[in-house]
Amino acid sequence: MMQRRRDRRIAVGLALTAAAAITLTACSGSGSGAGTPAAEAELEGRGPIQYVSSPDASGAAQATIDAWNAEHPDEQVTWVELPLDADQQRQQMVQNAQVEGDAYSVLNLDVVWTSEFAANRWITALPEDALPVDELVPATVEAASYRDTLYGAPYYTDGALLYSRTDLLTAAGITEAPTTWAEMQEDCTAVLALPEAAGMSCYAGQFDKNEGLTVNFSEAVASAGGSLFDADGNPTVDTPEAKTALEFLVEGFESGMIPRDAITFQEEQGRQAFQEGKLVFLRNWPYIYKSLSATDGSSSVAGKFGVSAIPGEDGPGVSTLGGRNIAISSFAENKATALEFIAFFTNREQEEARLALSSRAPVFPEFFEDAAVTANYPYLPTLLTSLENAQPRPKVVAYGATTAAIQDEIYAALTGDKTPNAALTELQTKLTDITNG
Amino acid sequence: MTTTIASQAAPPPPADMPRRKRKEDRAPREGGLASLLLSPTFVVLLLVILYPLLSALYQSLFAAESGLDADGFVVEGESFVGLGNYLDIFAGAESGRFYNALWNTTFFTFVTVGLETVIGVAFAVAMNRAFRGRAFLRAAILIPWAIPTAVSGLLWRWIFQSNGIANDLLNTQILWTAEGFAAQAAVIIAEIWKTAPFIGLLVLAGMQLIPEEVYEAAKLDGANAWKQFVSITLPLVRPALLVAVLFRLLDALRMFDLPFVLIGPRKTSVETLSILAWDESNQLQYGAASAFAIILLVYVAVIAFVFIRVLGADVIGDADARAEKKAARAQKKAARAEKESAR
Numbered sequence: 001m002m003q004r005r006r007d008r009r010i011a012v013g014l015a016l017t018a019a020a021a022i023t024l025t026a027c028s029g030s031g032s033g034a035g036t037p038a039a040e041a042e043l044e045g046r047g048p049i050q051y052v053s054s055p056d057a058s059g060a061a062q063a064t065i066d067a068w069n070a071e072h073p074d075e076q077v078t079w080v081e082l083p084l085d086a087d088q089q090r091q092q093m094v095q096n097a098q099v100e101g102d103a104y105s106v107l108n109l110d111v112v113w114t115s116e117f118a119a120n121r122w123i124t125a126l127p128e129d130a131l132p133v134d135e136l137v138p139a140t141v142e143a144a145s146y147r148d149t150l151y152g153a154p155y156y157t158d159g160a161l162l163y164s165r166t167d168l169l170t171a172a173g174i175t176e177a178p179t180t181w182a183e184m185q186e187d188c189t190a191v192l193a194l195p196e197a198a199g200m201s202c203y204a205g206q207f208d209k210n211e212g213l214t215v216n217f218s219e220a221v222a223s224a225g226g227s228l229f230d231a232d233g234n235p236t237v238d239t240p241e242a243k244t245a246l247e248f249l250v251e252g253f254e255s256g257m258i259p260r261d262a263i264t265f266q267e268e269q270g271r272q273a274f275q276e277g278k279l280v281f282l283r284n285w286p287y288i289y290k291s292l293s294a295t296d297g298s299s300s301v302a303g304k305f306g307v308s309a310i311p312g313e314d315g316p317g318v319s320t321l322g323g324r325n326i327a328i329s330s331f332a333e334n335k336a337t338a339l340e341f342i343a344f345f346t347n348r349e350q351e352e353a354r355l356a357l358s359s360r361a362p363v364f365p366e367f368f369e370d371a372a373v374t375a376n377y378p379y380l381p382t383l384l385t386s387l388e389n390a391q392p393r394p395k396v397v398a399y400g401a402t403t404a405a406i407q408d409e410i411y412a413a414l415t416g417d418k419t420p421n422a423a424l425t426e427l428q429t430k431l432t433d434i435t436n437g
Numbered sequence: 438m439t440t441t442i443a444s445q446a447a448p449p450p451p452a453d454m455p456r457r458k459r460k461e462d463r464a465p466r467e468g469g470l471a472s473l474l475l476s477p478t479f480v481v482l483l484l485v486i487l488y489p490l491l492s493a494l495y496q497s498l499f500a501a502e503s504g505l506d507a508d509g510f511v512v513e514g515e516s517f518v519g520l521g522n523y524l525d526i527f528a529g530a531e532s533g534r535f536y537n538a539l540w541n542t543t544f545f546t547f548v549t550v551g552l553e554t555v556i557g558v559a560f561a562v563a564m565n566r567a568f569r570g571r572a573f574l575r576a577a578i579l580i581p582w583a584i585p586t587a588v589s590g591l592l593w594r595w596i597f598q599s600n601g602i603a604n605d606l607l608n609t610q611i612l613w614t615a616e617g618f619a620a621q622a623a624v625i626i627a628e629i630w631k632t633a634p635f636i637g638l639l640v641l642a643g644m645q646l647i648p649e650e651v652y653e654a655a656k657l658d659g660a661n662a663w664k665q666f667v668s669i670t671l672p673l674v675r676p677a678l679l680v681a682v683l684f685r686l687l688d689a690l691r692m693f694d695l696p697f698v699l700i701g702p703r704k705t706s707v708e709t710l711s712i713l714a715w716d717e718s719n720q721l722q723y724g725a726a727s728a729f730a731i732i733l734l735v736y737v738a739v740i741a742f743v744f745i746r747v748l749g750a751d752v753i754g755d756a757d758a759r760a761e762k763k764a765a766r767a768q769k770k771a772a773r774a775e776k777e778s779a780r
Contacts, residue, residue: 208701209704264615398503
């Protein structure tokens with residue numbers, strides 16, 4: 001009897017633990033990536049296709065799809081909507097590729113995923129004449145290529161801007177936005193001495209431990225004249241330039257030029273702080289321009305701020321390139337239709353039509369200086385300057401591991417757990433391991 | 438389970454008697470029918486539990502090929518590495534990360550479950566009293582439990598951000614969502630807020646089964662409130678409480694979404710084993726991710742087993758004990774009725 005009772009107990013215990021395990025094992029999946037690599041065959045086949053992307057609240061992308069569908073009754077495009085979270089989008093697309101599913105034809109990829117998808121042969125190389133590449137912002141074409149082959153069509157782009165409190169700068173007798181770190185520091189000293197700047201801090205970016213930190217660090221390194229990887233893809237972070245960049249950030253925190261709580265800032269917290277009038281300078285993306293200039297009382301800096309290119313060590317800094325590319329899944333059917341669709345989706349007319357609906361920066365340079373467009377989006381000319389010398393984030397296949405290593409080491413340096421030297425040496429070792437496989 | 442009061446009320450009969458009787462009652466055919474009727478359940482269990490488990494175990498023995506060929510394409514396929522993934526985890530270069538996550542998981546589990554139990558029982562005691570608005574309080578207390586963890590993670594992230602409510606109220610500048618003890622405290626607070634009601638409600642359900650007469654008798658004997666709580670309430674709700682704590686233990690050991698959303702991934706001070714497994718699978722290292730999942734599974738199983746063996750030796754047997762007691766009571770009643778009718 002005792003024995004039986006004990007058995008039952010164990011059985012129930014096992015059932016409980018097993019139930020607990022389901023959720024765990026479910027996430028490990030079966031990722032046998034075996035199978036034939038998709039050949040760079042001709043892009044053939046016509047018929048209905050699926051456009052796979054994050055939701056688009058502006059409705060701009062849907063308008064383009066409707067326009068296409070009206071003209072192509074036999075080659076309809078259906079929108080497969082993925083979650084808003086970029087990690088989840090990537091995961092779903094990777095899973096689809098690993099089972100070689102044909103449910104996704106045209107993929108909307110973050111620029112940093114391009115190398116990974118191309119190197120795994122999950123997306124198809126595009127023919128050289130598919131897109132008017134010479135007419136696009138060069139950095140966007142570069143970001144859509146892997147090893148000099150074009151894999152995606154640039155859809156929209158994004159770059160860094162320095163937001164500054166022009167009202168306070170003027171009050172301190174400064175007319176020009178700073179172009180170097182030293183100038184920014186000087187301007188801060190002058191502004192913070194003003195009585196109306198009481199309680200303010202100087203500068204912030206995105207320093208929380210996430211993708212924003214990788215962006216900000218690689219921008220700082222590029223702005224100091226260095227780079228994270230050389231032309232052959234070997235890591236170069238144990239260099240004087242990278243050290244200058246990291247020390248700029250670390251000393252910024254130490255001296256209080258960067259407020260202490262900026263270590264918890266992602267894009268939104270920084271925007272909030274600037275919008276509440278707590279910062280003189282902020283590095284952020286163009287998307288916050290709209291909420292900063294809101295005149296409904298939600299922004300205390302409306303009409304009091306300006307934008308410029310981010311500052312660097314000896315002159316204007318180098319922005320990191322953001323944005324999205326449109327690519328064709330290697331496992332899709334009807335690739336000929338897909339190719340035609342991405343050309344249509346990213347052509348001049350559609351980009352122009354979308355500009356009216358969404359504030360996303362186009363990939364054709366002429367729109368950045370078009371008077372009708374800049375009336376609505378006054379930051380576009382500045383953004384173009386920023387994009388003209390922008391650099392893509394590290395173009396490595398194992399981007400996930402790379403950005404994780406960068407975040408680990410740089411965050412440790414910013415929080416004072418490691419010296420900049422130790423962090424960079426260790427980062428160099430880690431990145432070498434990652435790139436060598 | 439026996440307690441002084443319960444045994445005074447109804448001295449337990451020889452434990453074997455009722456059970457044996459039930460067994461004899463059951464026709465042999467009934468057992469066959471029962472297994473037949475249950476077989477679809479077992480098939481489903483095999484499919485949804487055993488298969489993923491074995492599959493993960495198998496997967497954990499492989500590692501993805503890494504490296505690029507001359508044209509820059511990823512070398513495809515996976516190679517069999519045996520226990521290599523486990524060796525890497527326990528003794529490899531990154532093993533520090535694993536031990537840290539193991540420690541975090543254990544720390545969070547024991548601290549949160551411990552505090553939750555105390556607070557949950559206090560909730561239950563409060564709710565068990567008769568007072569106006571009791572129904573409202575009971576409904577209100579369920580709200581944290583009803584909110585999805587990811588959502589409450591965001592909610593608490595907002596509370597704990599540098600210019601958030603927490604810092605305003607405390608009039609401090611603690612960086613809760615950065616690294617360190619503050620981050621751990623934030624996770625613990627949010628977790629307790631969310632799950633103490635769960636324990637509270639389960640314990641309350643147990644309390645409502647305690648007959649009022651028992652308390653009245655204790656009062657007559659001069660037992661004060663604390664004495665009543667320790668000698669009556671606690672022993673009698675013990676089965677319900679142990680089940681609640683067991684559930685919470687299993688849940689807390691898998692903790693993922695709260696630290697992930699509230700503090701963020703890859704934050705050393707709050708990284709748990711589940712987050713590590715997620716991180717590996719996100720890097721397409723399914724072998725290592727499976728190995729982490731298996732290690733966590735074994736860890737959960739060990740904790741659950743120890744808990745059931747040591748603390749909750751009665752968790753499962755208790756149902757029998759209660760049935761036996763009930764049967765004994767019924768028997769006694771019947772005997773008394775017989776005696777009376779005979780008189």
